Amino acid sequence: MKIGILGSGMVAQIIGPKLLEEGDEVMISSRDITKEKRNFPSAKEWQIQQKNKGLNAHAGSFAEAAAFGDLVINCTSGAHSIEALTKAGKSNLRDKILLDLANPLDFSKGTPPSLTIANTNSLGEEIQKTFPDVKVVKTLNMINAEVMINPRGIDGEHDLFICGNDENAKSMIKNEILEKRFHWKNIIDLGDLSAARGMEAYLILWVRLMNKLGTAYFNIHIQKKKE
Amino acid sequence: MKIGILGSGMVAQIIGPKLLEEGDEVMISSRDITKEKRNFPSAKEWQIQQKNKGLNAHAGSFAEAAAFGDLVINCTSGAHSIEALTKAGKSNLRDKILLDLANPLDFSKGTPPSLTIANTNSLGEEIQKTFPDVKVVKTLNMINAEVMINPRGIDGEHDLFICGNDENAKSMIKNEILEKRFHWKNIIDLGDLSAARGMEAYLILWVRLMNKLGTAYFNIHIQKKKE
Secondary structure, eight states: OEEEEEOOSHHHHHHHHHHHHTTOEEEEEOSOTTSOBTTBOOHHHHHHHHHHTTOOEEEEOHHHHHHHOSEEEEOSOGGGHHHHHHHHOHHHHTTOEEEEOOOOEEOTTOSSOEESSOSSOOHHHHHHHHOTTSEEEEESTTSOHHHHHOGGGBSSOOEEEEEESOHHHHHHIIIIIIIIITOOOEEEEOOSGGGHHHHHHHHHHHHHHHHHHTOSOEEEEEEEBOO | OEEEEEOOSHHHHHHHHHHHHTTOEEEEEOSOTTSOBTTBOOHHHHHHHHHHTTOOEEEEOHHHHHHHOSEEEEOSOGGGHHHHHHHHOHHHHTTOEEEEOOOOEEOTTOSSOEESSOSSOOHHHHHHHHOTTSEEEEESTTSOHHHHHOGGGBSSOOEEEEEESOHHHHHHIIIIIIIIITOOOEEEEOOSGGGHHHHHHHHHHHHHHHHHHTOSOEEEEEEEBOO
């Protein structure tokens, strides 16, 4: 599949290689593809590294990645996602499925972060409202990038959440990306995109847990009543 | 122990009897102790039922319950907790430990609810700010009342979160209430009271999960990286 990734930071550079390994053709993207990311090479340098491994990697602008992808994945930082998607362009995104895994974390007042959108709205819904012709599917936002692509790295059963307004788009993401490529087992469909409010609000707890546990490598499992 | 419970609704009428069984003397409270609650008897009627079982139960005003308790538990609905605590009175609460398990759920715009306080603040912190002489400990708010008093009713391992600014108050709640009386095993201390932001924000996800699972009888367990 041709997959356009908006962003070229940590999440893009962990998800991108996984999709390349799975046989996809991937373009990551950035405002400036020559600019180094914190602890990660520039998008251009990343492309060269992947090409040297014989993988089908590209680097481009947000608009180029959106035009390139049959599927588009939002890996930009959530506080700037609407801006990045606007640069990507409505016409390049039209009728496509957008996997949104971003969180609108606001670090402008230091840590712990708050959310730029919360409680009665969510980034997922705001993207859907701004780009009504895009099929937004929210998932993978409640875990760190390494867990996203390797759920089997976690001990025991644990759960992934998904929501979105378009049932076919959710099925496609669930089957093709989450199950087939990333090997997720327990996927809980929370319904329409307004469930993104809860999935994003959880990040406030997640950050606190990460600090307490001393690692971002964890996830939650729902435990039910004894039969 | 003498325990004053602010509130006489479902949570008060599930926690109260459990504490009575454990040998505590308990007063539940209400604006009007003769008023029936939805699906539950009035506070006065509850007292009579418990007395008939030979248990040491009382019913009174918020002020009477606060004055009565060596420990005070906030079981009022979160959107009205500050008002109830104000009625309870600063002098009656002074220097006491307040176990706050309320969530500031706002049903005024229907379901699913949002929160009246969120993101950059929390009910727990707002109570602490309004009543600086009270030792607020936030816990038990992320589960329904039956799970609070009977964690062993849930299948497998699952976790309880706690936070608060006073270490001794947290230890007392952890040892005396959560472990000794309610039999909790996995208790995760998230630090100072600002962790209540995440613990309360989780409710937005919790309500969505409850609707999806068709039951409020569940909890989460943190799963970590494989060794």
